[in-house]
Amino acid sequence: MDVVELDEGERSAATALVAELAGRHGGVEDPAFQDSADTCAQELPRTLRARLNRFRMHESACICLVRNYPVDDAALGPTPQHWRERPSTPATVASDIFFFLCASLLGSPIAWSTKQAGHIMHTIAPIPGHETEQLASGSEAPLTWHTEDAFHPLRADYLGLMCLRNPDRTETTFACVHDVDPDVRGNPVLFEPRFRIVPDGSHLCGTSEAPNMEIPAELRERARQRIARMLQEPEPIPLLFGELASPYMRLDQHYTSTADGDRDAADALAALRASVGAGLKRLALAPGDLCFIDNYKVVHGRSAFRARYDGTDRWLRRLNITRDLRKSRDLRLAPGSRLIV
Ligand SMILES: NC(=[NH2+])NCCC[C@H](N)C(=O)O
Ligand SMILES: O=C(O)CCC(=O)C(=O)O
Numbered sequence: 298m299d300v301v302e303l304d305e306g307e308r309s310a311a312t313a314l315v316a317e318l319a320g321r322h323g324g325v326e327d328p329a330f331q332d333s334a335d336t337c338a339q340e341l342p343r344t345l346r347a348r349l350n351r352f353r354m355h356e357s358a359c360i361c362l363v364r365n366y367p368v369d370d371a372a373l374g375p376t377p378q379h380w381r382e383r384p385s386t387p388a389t390v391a392s393d394i395f396f397f398l399c400a401s402l403l404g405s406p407i408a409w410s411t412k413q414a415g416h417i418m419h420t421i422a423p424i425p426g427h428e429t430e431q432l433a434s435g436s437e438a439p440l441t442w443h444t445e446d447a448f449h450p451l452r453a454d455y456l457g458l459m460c461l462r463n464p465d466r467t468e469t470t471f472a473c474v475h476d477v478d479p480d481v482r483g484n485p486v487l488f489e490p491r492f493r494i495v496p497d498g499s500h501l502c503g504t505s506e507a508p509n510m511e512i513p514a515e516l517r518e519r520a521r522q523r524i525a526r527m528l529q530e531p532e533p534i535p536l537l538f539g540e541l542a543s544p545y546m547r548l549d550q551h552y553t554s555t556a557d558g559d560r561d562a563a564d565a566l567a568a569l570r571a572s573v574g575a576g577l578k579r580l581a582l583a584p585g586d587l588c589f590i591d592n593y594k595v596v597h598g599r600s601a602f603r604a605r606y607d608g609t610d611r612w613l614r615r616l617n618i619t620r621d622l623r624k625s626r627d628l629r630l631a632p633g634s635r636l637i638v
């Protein structure tokens with residue numbers, strides 16, 4: 298893991314830049330803010346830019362953790378009880394802007410019309426009724442490890458998590474493909490399209506629970522049908538790809554399967570699952586931590602915890618970051634739009 302600790306000077310430079318932008322924009326959903334993000338990110342402290350650039354360019358680590366951005370707990374207000382609630386206190390606007398600027402050094406943050414009503418900045422907090430669901434909004438059941446949106450060909454290159462609140466030091470879990478037993482990941486079967494990953498529930502309830510009326514109904518319906526099709530007829534895919542000796546991985550502990558009767562694929566998957574599980578590490582994010590996970594190399598999850606639902610719950614923000622916006626052009630309405638519909 299690459300750890301970047303912001304020092305006093307870097308924090309004050311970053312908070313000054315953020316304050317200036319917060320004065321001009323209502324928040325990170327504002328298209329004018331999004332359009333200026335790549336330019337303004339160049340004004341972040343040089344060491345931070347260099348470290349994130351090295352992480353992106355040389356894949357120097359599986360995770361890059363940026364620590365110490367100031368978060369004022371009292372100014373945040375209560376943890377929301379659903380992602381539909383969109384808090385925008387000055388404190389959340391400020392940390393969102395910093396998070397978005399850092400993310401923009403790795404690529405372009407994107408939104409899914411089928412997830413959290415098409416918002417680019419996601420809310421991760423426990424939702425009453427979701428306790429035992431395999432969703433980021435669950436709590437009592439451990440969230441099993443996964444590549445973010447593993448089923449989707451347009452899944453993010455990086456998953457960003459920023460911690461605002463984590464009172465019980467609940468751990469994010471993760472495992473890197475580099476830590477998988479070389480004998481296990483050397484199995485050529487894993488590089489062949491003999492596996493299936495179906496959509497997880499977050500894309501299925503992401504629109505029905507709060508449709509985004511700014512997206513035309515016809516497009517919302519088209520997106521819903523596309524996810525439904527991926528659920529009914531998942532395409533056969535390889536789990537490992539890229540360079541043979543140092544591959545990339547897409548995998549979801551809960552939603553991956555093999556075709557009936559394909560014993561070799563089933564054995565390869567079982568061995569991969571066991572080795573990934575054996576290498577699982579734990580990290581309790583602290584308020585002010587930004588965690589950028591390489592979604593091509595790392596699976597992540599979360600340990601179980603007891604939700605409080607009293608406004609003091611664990612609260613993260615989440616961004617999906619792509620290195621190549623163009624590859625999704627057929628599903629976006631304009632070249633500069635960040636929304637996949
Ligand atoms: N193995 C799993 N639980 N996969 C689904 C992960 C949940 C998903 N990332 C969410 O946004 O809620
Ligand atoms: O809550 C966490 O630490 C991670 C949850 C997760 O899988 C996600 O937000 O994608």
Ligand SMILES: [Fe+2]
Pocket residue numbers: 433443444445597
């Ligand atoms: Fe996730």
